[in-house]
Amino acid sequence: MTEQPAGYREIFAVREYRHLFTANLLSLIGDQLTAVALAFLVYHRSGSPLLAALTFAGSYLTWVAGGPLLAVVADRLPRRTVLIGCDVIRAALVLLMLTPGLPMTLLVVIAFVANLCRPPFQSARASLLPDILDGDRYPVANGLDNIVAEITQVAGFALGGLLVSAGSAQLVLAADAATFLISAALIASGLRRCVAATSSPAEPSGSWWSETTAGVRVVFGDRTLRSYLLLFWLSCLVYAVEGIVAPLAGEYGGGARTGGLLLAMMPAGVAVGGVLLTRFCGPALRRRLMLPLAVLSCAILLPVAAHPPLPVLLALLFVSGLAGAFSIPLNAMFGRAVPAAYRARAFGVAMSGLCAVQGLAMLTAGALAETVPPSAVVSAAALTATLAVLAVMTRWPTRALIPQPTTA
Structure with missing residues (x-):
């Protein structure tokens, strides 16, 4: 390549x-x-x-x-x-x-x-x-x-x-x-x-349920694919901030306008990070940056517990999204590593798990924000995500850093 x-x-x-x-x-x-x-x-x-x-x-x-x-x-x-x-x-x-x-x-x-x-x-x-x-x-x-x-x-x-x-x-x-x-x-x-x-399926067609579970087995039965998904899912725990954006804006004395700014920062960061990674970084550099960026996307929000000024909070959220663009090359590596016959089911598993993780993180953050300052909840989510990402990295397979060929 x-x-x-x-x-x-x-x-x-x-x-x-x-x-x-x-x-x-x-x-x-x-x-x-x-x-x-x-x-x-x-x-x-x-x-x-x-x-x-x-x-x-x-x-x-x-x-x-x-x-x-x-x-x-x-x-x-x-x-x-x-x-x-x-x-x-x-x-x-x-x-x-x-x-x-x-x-x-x-x-x-x-x-x-x-x-x-x-x-x-x-x-x-x-x-x-x-x-x-x-x-x-x-x-x-x-x-x-x-x-x-x-x-x-x-x-x-x-x-x-x-x-x-x-x-x-x-x-x-x-x-x-x-x-x-x-x-x-x-x-x-x-x-x-x-x-x-x-492509022709790698196994004879069975029941709908057996074909569904086959996709799950392909993803979680392979150490590399499992690592890809866990890194992506667990880093997204920081999106718990979206579930408490209204009380977080209120903590800063703002309303809907402040909440809109808070919501926009991470997607804006991902968009800018996507351009930087795909247009200005070669494939090898992307792979080297991927794991450090995954950690940064979570750890950068740890200082939110100190209740920084609103412009600083917005900057931290933007940088979190900027680093979160690591998921773009990770997604491409995942797509190339999955056998073609199971690819759609693998992406279905990935998206379902992502929605479940994000939804659970938002609900948990909302429950905690009933008794804890929202800024502290954001920091707690960042700490949880950082530790989880570091745990995944300890078992990161070497071949995960090498782009996988497309299986026809």
């Missing part, structure tokens, strides 16, 4: 990636618009903050509830078919939500079912990238995808709110359905069937 990082021009020279990138961007925008529009719509009709929150959280809950199980679809069927099918189903369900007089409970259920298409879609897409991007193009594309996801998350929420305010939630849902249909058309026209088809 060349030690010079690939450029964005090189990855966009691959026709399949251009179509996948644009389709994914549209799907991400659609997901964010749906979340915002439905939260407003459900709250407006029901007046229930809890029901609105559950509707908003549905996209995250689906990964925990069905990530590994639904990712089997992306290994059983041609991945091109899975991508198109998920987009078409989501478009149809979003259009169904526009039915006048739809009961509120049914609206929430339809939204949850639509969100169930996310795990197979994202797993299928993640599984395709190592096959269509060779050499350093794959980790650079991973970095770009992460940057776009972070920016889309912030911009999508803001755009959704503006569109709902300017028009109506129904108008936003109609636009959302259009994004999924355009995404499906891009995938249908841009991906060759031979590229998108899954």
Whole structure:
């Protein structure tokens, strides 16, 4: 592998990636618009903050509830078919939500079912990238995808709110359905069937449950893959700060505006770090920096317990996100190390575990913040994450530092 990082021009020279990138961007925008529009719509009709929150959280809950199980679809069927099918189903369900007089409970259920298409879609897409991007193009594309996801998350929420305010939630849902249909058309026209088809499975097809657990066994039965996941999951314990952003802002005498700044710092850091790692660091340097950055992403928040001034707190959160960009080359190494026949299920396991870890960290932080200053809770989460990451590093396999070849 060349030690010079690939450029964005090189990855966009691959026709399949251009179509996948644009389709994914549209799907991400659609997901964010749906979340915002439905939260407003459900709250407006029901007046229930809890029901609105559950509707908003549905996209995250689906990964925990069905990530590994639904990712089997992306290994059983041609991945091109899975991508198109998920987009078409989501478009149809979003259009169904526009039915006048739809009961509120049914609206929430339809939204949850639509969100169930996310795990197979994202797993299928993640599984395709190592096959269509060779050499350093794959980790650079991973970095770009992460940057776009972070920016889309912030911009999508803001755009959704503006569109709902300017028009109506129904108008936003109609636009959302259009994004999924355009995404499906891009995938249908841009991906060759031979590229998108899954390799023959390494084992005979069994029951759905046995295929799901096979993906779990492949990941946790391999020391390298297990180390990748544990490093990623445990470092994300610092995202507990998102669960207590409101009381943390209150501790600093601020409100929603301060909370928004606190929430934006880590994603902004990840976006900048992704550019620095993938565009200005060669593959060997990325691998050398990965473990130190993992520790830094957690340990940098230890001083928060001293209640630093708000600008310092914002800077610490930004640096945490900046170092947290280590997950971008780690994700590429994970994708290349998993056998192609299990790749979608492996990504399903990774995302489900991530959502579960982050959710548990946020709930724990919220419970602690009932009796402990939020700044101290942030520092406690940082200490826990730092110790956990250091523990993973003590058993870090040597071959984990070497990029794994794609298994066809």
